[in-house]
Amino acid sequence: MAIGSITLFLCGDVMLGRGVDQILPHPGDPALRERYLRDARDYIGLAEQVNGPVPGPVDLTWPWGDALTVLDAVAPDARVVNLETSVTTCDGFAPGKAVHYRMNPANLPALSVARPDVCALANNHVLDFGHRGLLDTLDHLAQAGVRAAGAGHNRAEAWEPAVIPLNGGQRVLVCSFGTPSSGIPGHWAATDRRPGVAFVDTPTDPTADEITARMRRRRGSGDLAVASVHWGSNWGYEVDGDQVRFAHRLVDGGIDIVHGHSSHHPRPIEVYRGKLILYGCGDFIDDYEGIGGYEQYRPDLRLALFAEFTADTAVLTRLRMMPLQARRLRLHRASDRDANWLRAQIDRISRPFGSHVDCDPDGTLVLQWSAH
Numbered sequence: 001m002a003i004g005s006i007t008l009f010l011c012g013d014v015m016l017g018r019g020v021d022q023i024l025p026h027p028g029d030p031a032l033r034e035r036y037l038r039d040a041r042d043y044i045g046l047a048e049q050v051n052g053p054v055p056g057p058v059d060l061t062w063p064w065g066d067a068l069t070v071l072d073a074v075a076p077d078a079r080v081v082n083l084e085t086s087v088t089t090c091d092g093f094a095p096g097k098a099v100h101y102r103m104n105p106a107n108l109p110a111l112s113v114a115r116p117d118v119c120a121l122a123n124n125h126v127l128d129f130g131h132r133g134l135l136d137t138l139d140h141l142a143q144a145g146v147r148a149a150g151a152g153h154n155r156a157e158a159w160e161p162a163v164i165p166l167n168g169g170q171r172v173l174v175c176s177f178g179t180p181s182s183g184i185p186g187h188w189a190a191t192d193r194r195p196g197v198a199f200v201d202t203p204t205d206p207t208a209d210e211i212t213a214r215m216r217r218r219r220g221s222g223d224l225a226v227a228s229v230h231w232g233s234n235w236g237y238e239v240d241g242d243q244v245r246f247a248h249r250l251v252d253g254g255i256d257i258v259h260g261h262s263s264h265h266p267r268p269i270e271v272y273r274g275k276l277i278l279y280g281c282g283d284f285i286d287d288y289e290g291i292g293g294y295e296q297y298r299p300d301l302r303l304a305l306f307a308e309f310t311a312d313t314a315v316l317t318r319l320r321m322m323p324l325q326a327r328r329l330r331l332h333r334a335s336d337r338d339a340n341w342l343r344a345q346i347d348r349i350s351r352p353f354g355s356h357v358d359c360d361p362d363g364t365l366v367l368q369w370s371a372h
Contacts, residue, residue, distance in 0.1 A: 005317065006166065006224055009076040010305045012261040012281030013123070016110055017085035017101035019043025019287030020063055020329055023056040028104030033093050044329070046290020051327045058330075060110040063285045065331035067304050068114065070322045074306050078164045078172045080226060081284070082261045083111070083119035083126070088136035090129040096185070100128040105140045112144055118162040120176035120228040122150030122197040123262070124183035131195045149228065150176025151190070151197045158190035158198040161218055170222045170311065175215060178230035179203055181240070182262040203231070203246035212253025219254070224314050228259040232267070232280055235294055237349045239268055239279045251275045256314040257307065264288070265297040266346055270353035271369040274315040276307050277353075289326055300326050301334060301342050303365075319367040321346075321357075339363045 018040045021028055030040040037043070044054050061068055071079070085101040087108055093100050103110075111119075119141060127134050134151060141148045152158035164172040177198035178184045190196030200207055215225050227250050231243060247258045251272050258277040260267070267280030284302050301323060308318040323334035323342050334342065343365050347357040355369040 004311045005308050006078075006170070006172070006311050006314075007074065007076040007306055007308045008172065008224070008226070008257065009071060009074070009079040010257070010259050010278065010281060010307060011081050011284040011303070013084040013283045013286065014081045014111070015084045015101055015125070015283070015286040016063060016107065017103040019047070020285065021103040021107055023054055023058050023062070023329060024060065024104070024107040024110050025057045026104050026106035027057075028089060028102060028107075029091065032100065034099060043287040043290070047287065047329055050290050054328045060107075060113050062330050063110060064114050065324075066333045067324060067331045070304055071114065076306055077166050078117045079115060080118045080120065080174055080228060080259060081114070081116045082123060082228065082230065083121060084123050085125055086127070086129045086133040086137050087140045088129050088133040090133045090136060092130040092132055094128050094130050097128060099125075101125045102129055102133065105136070108140055108144050112146065116146055117164045117172070118147045118149055118174045120150050120174070120230070120259070120261075121148050122158070122176040122178040122184070122199070122228075123230040124178065126151055126197060127188050134195055149174045150178070151195070153195050155190040155192055155196075158196060159214065161215060163218075168311075170224070171220065172224045172226060173215060173219055174226045174228055175211065176228040177211070181232050182230045184230065203242050205245075205249050208246055208249035209253055212250060212255060216254055222312065224257070224309060225255050226257045226259055227255045228261070230262045231260060232262050234262070234264050235297060236263075237267060243279065247277045247279070248272055251277070256309065264294070264299045265301075266303055266342075268350045268353050269319070269346065269355050269367055270350070271316055271355060271367070274371070276316045276319060278305070281305065285331065286326070287329060289329065298338075298341065298345075301338055302326060302331060303342070321365040321367070323363065323365060334363070336363060339365070
């Protein structure tokens with residue numbers, strides 16, 4: 001971290017359930033209710049068909065792999081991830097879902113090893129095992145000392161931003177919410193009397209204004225405000241115009257970082273009025289290695305993002321992105337060839353937003369942008 005700056009680690013979906021849970025020291029019930037697979041261990045087999053044997057049980061650091069080395073080297077001031085799984089032993093599969101993700105609470109140290117400060121929970125899998133599974137998730141995260149945002153026992157709690165204290169008295173405030181475009185069912189929305197997620201039915205200007213007003217009421221001088229939003233389809237590089245307008249409105253209202261996720265691969269990056277907008281961070285940890293059909297997007301390539309801001313004005317000064325590759329259910333440093341492929345893709349899709357991407361000699365991708 002440079003003097004007078006704040007560095008934030010951001011990544012996309014962290015899914016430590018299903019197949020990943022099965023290789024950890026305390027695998028939970030592997031039963032699934034999917035159309036093609038009925039046992040979570042089958043996802044290990046699919047990964048092995050592509051990249052070779054996966055040892056088991058692995059140690060708690062295995063899924064993060066080289067990402068932990070990168071995190072230690074950068075030493076960010078705060079770490080924000082989207083936790084896309086229930087942490088529960090509940091067997092109450094949510095009806096109407098094609099896929100259900102859960103991890104055994106005994107494996108939660110596999111999350112803690114990365115020392116996340118906040119887990120965004122407003123996504124389309126946190127209620128895969130119903131309200132019981134959600135409440136278990138909240139309880140286990142609290143017991144582990146990990147802050148949660150975007151879900152709660154009621155609407156007020158779901159919308160309450162998580163607060164990360166920093167040295168010098170500054171703070172990072174993180175609100176988390178999701179939209180139907182990511183697959184979140186409307187009935188998962190938290191109400192005054194029902195647990196659930198912070199849910200935005202339609203991304204309109206008045207909704208953005210309500211979110212930013214809520215953040216301003218809790219924000220102090222020098223605080224950094226993050227809106228972590230689960231939105232958009234799984235595949236494709238295009239960003240819906242409503243998302244762009246909504247992200248801009250959030251920034252206009254005082255949000256410093258729009259942390260978008262849901263897509264299985266990175267989407268465009270924009271710097272608007274000096275503030276960072278990540279339209280889609282892509283997956284980070286999952287068990288998707290053996291699933292084919294979308295190879296053109298290279299979903300095996302992942303990004304660890306490190307955003308640096310001025311401490312006094314929260315203006316973005318630098319965005320570094322470390323390319324990683326998922327192999328054998330573990331993150332590895334991407335090869336130079338793969339890093340250059342990812343650089344070219346993000347550069348191409350981000351240029352319409354005034355951004356382009358360079359590559360440092362060590363393989364780190366660096367964002368460049370024009371002021372607007």
